[in-house]
Amino acid sequence: MEISLKYLISTMFKPKKDSYFYRFIGIKNKDEYNNELKVIQLKCNEIKDKVIIFDNEIPLNGEMELIQYIYNELLTMDIYNMANQDIVIFDEYNINNRFLNALQYSINLAIQNEKFFNDNIRNNFITKLIVWTYTLVKEMSISEEINPKVVYYGEIERHEIYFLILLYNMGFDVIYLNPLKEEYFDEIDADKLSILIKEIQIDTVDSFEERCSKGKLSENIETITKQIQSEIHQELFVDTGMFKPWQFRGGFTKSALLDTILEDIYIYYNEPAKLREGFKVEGKVVKVPCFFKKIDGEHLDQFEYQKMVRYCIESSNTLFFNHGNISRDVDVSGDMFKLMFCQLSDGTFDIEEIKKLDIYRFKKYSNEIQNFLLNKFNEVIKRKDLYEENLDKEASLKLLVLVLALNEEIVRLIDNFDFVDRVPKIVIYLNSEDGIIDNMKLLLGYIHNIGIDIIIFNPSGLCNISNIIKNERFNNTRLQNINYNSNYKNLTKVNTKQSVFTKLFR
Incomplete structure (x- = not known):
């Protein structure tokens, strides 16, 4: 089943062990898109200490003194062995260790992709990743109950993509949303950590807040919930041989003639479609093996x-x-x-x-x-x-x-x-x-x-x-x-x- 934004909304706030990284490019319908962002905003506000939302940028809020201090420390560190350097941002050892390993991955990936002109430019990039983590992630509530989350909406710069990858490798659920176009990911994400979901229609980027202000909540939550339920049923039952009653209501059939002898009437005639030879499901299309038999004469x-x-x-x-x-x-x-x-x-x-x-x-x-x-x-x-x-x-x-x-x-x-x-x-x-x-x-x-x-x-x-x-x-x-x-x-x-x-x- 192809994941939709509606489906993701239904699952992103539930306990989940494995983190995910999805990019949603383009839109299906402008009004529905605004409504979906409105739901995301509402859900994120309910767990503020576990979610970061970036609106067209990742702000660099660190004080100049902090930035300069981190940059100077990097001059004495082995940037190819960050896990063993004396960097402590998170009090809990396991979380801090996950951060260092994720930082190392993003650094190695950037060195491979960006071909930094000199060490100063490279160290500026690494400093930015560390400052972002210190100022934006350090105070978040990171627990085993629910994955921390980051939602990035809009235009994105290359360095910001490396930071999203860092957060994903730390165990964050990452969602990137851009109603207009894809930016840089195919060039940067060499190991295909993120999954692209692309819609045909496009729209102007605007801002996350502006779109949420246009979204309607009260009259759309029920509709979205019903659509989510339908998609969950699709994921649970299709390709398992198990089907929920009326699962394909709104779907289509493709008839397939059962090429049988007369005696097969007693074998297949009262069998449900799913047990007949040739039965198949492809998306919302159900291939139904059926009888069309003319019997001339009598026994x-x-x-x-x-x-x-x-x-x-x-x-x-x-x-x-x-x-x-x-x-x-x-x-x-x-x-x-x-x-x-x-x-x-x-x-x-x-x-x-x-x-x-x-x-x-x-x-x-x-x-x-x-x-x-x-x-x-x-x-x-x-x-x-x-x-x-x-x-x-x-x-x-x-x-x-x-x-x-x-x-x-x-x-x-x-x-x-x-x-x-x-x-x-x-x-x-x-x-x-x-x-x-x-x-x-x-x-x-x-x-x-x-x-x-x-x-x-x-x-x-x-x-x-x-x-x-x-x-x-x-x-x-x-x-x-x-x-x-x-x-x-x-x-x-x-x-x-x-x-x-x-x-x-x-």
């Missing part, structure tokens, strides 16, 4: 056929249709033509404009499910491997009308789809020589693209869906007996009781 043994039909129909989370009209067959007419003005240059449709129309009927559902249904439509019309003929402008409009008029029960089936758990199912049983009209076949392609299991029982074998849907997008099985007079009601009357001999020898 010679009516009991076996009835058993299979009942097994599919009686599975949980299933909609059963004893005909091919799974939804309303709506023509493009009248107000429907308004949808044409929502089409974009790439052939897809502007989902926000669709939502504004009078004919739009998904408003009572959550934004997540509305966006999912409409974005899935846009995905379908761009696919080249689903339908026999690519959808032109007229066919795309027809499918959109059908999707917007989708059977309410199917919409609710999708709304109740958790992506990783129970896969929703549609079972169709066609009586006699009944078929499925082309518009419903278009809809079946759309429904399959969502990742829903589809089973079509076609005893007469006369229903052809390959005139609309490509053969490779569904499995077709032909059984021994073609029955042109099959009827679901008659099938349910088949005697399912078996004799002892039948049970023994079947």
